[in-house]
Amino acid sequence: MKNDSRRTIKIALTHVALVVLSIVFFMPMLWMLSTAVKPISETMSTPPKWIPSEFQYWNFKEAIMYGSDELGYIPFLVYARNTILITFLTVIGAVSSNALVAYSFARIKWPGRDLFFSVTLATMMVPFPVTMVPTFALFRWLGWVGTFRPLWVPAFMASAFSIFLLRQFFKSIPMELSEAAKIDGASEFRTFIDVIIPLARPALAVVALFSFMGAWNDFMGPMIYLVDQNTFTLSLGLQAYQTTHGGTPWNLLMAAASMVILPIIIVFFLAQKLFIQGIATSGLK
Numbered sequence: 001m002k003n004d005s006r007r008t009i010k011i012a013l014t015h016v017a018l019v020v021l022s023i024v025f026f027m028p029m030l031w032m033l034s035t036a037v038k039p040i041s042e043t044m045s046t047p048p049k050w051i052p053s054e055f056q057y058w059n060f061k062e063a064i065m066y067g068s069d070e071l072g073y074i075p076f077l078v079y080a081r082n083t084i085l086i087t088f089l090t091v092i093g094a095v096s097s098n099a100l101v102a103y104s105f106a107r108i109k110w111p112g113r114d115l116f117f118s119v120t121l122a123t124m125m126v127p128f129p130v131t132m133v134p135t136f137a138l139f140r141w142l143g144w145v146g147t148f149r150p151l152w153v154p155a156f157m158a159s160a161f162s163i164f165l166l167r168q169f170f171k172s173i174p175m176e177l178s179e180a181a182k183i184d185g186a187s188e189f190r191t192f193i194d195v196i197i198p199l200a201r202p203a204l205a206v207v208a209l210f211s212f213m214g215a216w217n218d219f220m221g222p223m224i225y226l227v228d229q230n231t232f233t234l235s236l237g238l239q240a241y242q243t244t245h246g247g248t249p250w251n252l253l254m255a256a257a258s259m260v261i262l263p264i265i266i267v268f269f270l271a272q273k274l275f276i277q278g279i280a281t282s283g284l285k
Contacts, residue, residue: 063253064256074241075229076256079233086151087215087216093156102169105167120164124160124161144225146225155215161210165207218235223236238260
């Protein structure tokens with residue numbers, strides 16, 4: 001009985017600690033949502049007001065149509081269209097390329113396979129600033145600066161982390177399934193499409209979600225390669241709400257930021273089950 005009581009107390013304390021930490025980590029989002037519906041006069045009030053005296057829900061509409069003499073019109077919907085296009089191409093490229101490369105590392109025997117896989121993993125230790133300038137020089141030589149190509153074409157080249165994650169998942173699938181498909185006359189590619197891909201949906205969902213979040217939130221890439229306002233993405237466009245003269249409309253900026261992160265929250269909750277299943281079955285801890 002004493003052991004049961006201690007276990008119950010331990011579980012209760014763990015849940016209390018998790019709830020408290022959840023509230024702490026959720027507070028910045030609550031403050032963002034609170035500021036998004038405040039009048040501009042209350043955004044910087046002292047002491048801070050969590051609950052506005054008047055809920056201005058039309059701030060979201062004004063954030064989309066925001067413009068001024070200094071900044072000009074901010075095409076929020078154009079930024080959203082650009083971001084959706086880049087994100088869509090990035091997800092397609094990441095899922096397809098990483099799945100193919102991981103399959104070759106996991107289920108096809110070829111000379112030097114393990115060596116190439118080790119080299120692939122070693123690239124994860126190379127920091128982005130080391131490759132930033134050479135990559136920019138390459139894209140400038142190709143004439144891609146100012147276009148979307150530098151933001152989505154690299155996704156079709158696969159990435160070390162996603163390759164590792166999918167490889168671990170593919171290795172957990174029994175080889176007997178592939179051998180049975182080959183006995184029935186299926187080619188290697190047909191086995192990959194009809195046997196492996198349907199079983200790997202949880203792991204592919206993880207790769208797709210990571211790619212979606214990375215492309216949707218990417219700020220450095222658009223800042224480096226995009227030069228025309230009509231090609232800006234949402235993460236870069238949020239800067240347009242800030243001014244250097246102390247006149248930043250914080251309520252509109254927070255309203256715009258709320259709309260930017262909303263798709264990420266929706267996608268995560270819709271794919272939460274597949275995401276957890278993919279992480280759990282890939283062998284990652």
